Amino acid sequence: MVRQLPREAEMLRKARIEMGYTQQQVATLIGVHIKAYRRLEYGERDIRNASMKIGLAICAVLCIDPMLLVFGGEFKAMAVFRTE
Numbered sequence: 806m807v808r809q810l811p812r813e814a815e816m817l818r819k820a821r822i823e824m825g826y827t828q829q830q831v832a833t834l835i836g837v838h839i840k841a842y843r844r845l846e847y848g849e850r851d852i853r854n855a856s857m858k859i860g861l862a863i864c865a866v867l868c869i870d871p872m873l874l875v876f877g878g879e880f881k882a883m884a885v886f887r888t889e
Contacts, residue, residue: 812877813848813853813874813877814846814848816869816873817869818846820868820869821846821867824866824867828842831863834862835859835866836862852874860874860875
């Protein structure tokens with residue numbers, strides 16, 4: 806049986822692969838042990854519960870929009886702050 810990964814974990818995995826990084830490389834770049842990063846990518850730990858420092862580091866390294874990662878496009882208040 807294939808386990809369905811949470812949306813956030815799948816985003817991390819896809820972005821890492823697209824960037825051409827190994828899990829070890831990402832872990833080193835964000836300053837965590839590989840096991841800590843793997844838990845995020847395998848969905849064993851929710852990225853939304855990680856520290857802001859780690860979350861933003863992951864987003865910077867993997868070129869992921871933090872709002873999209875955390876809220877998945879469901880952040881309605883964004884329209885309030887947009888100026889056009």
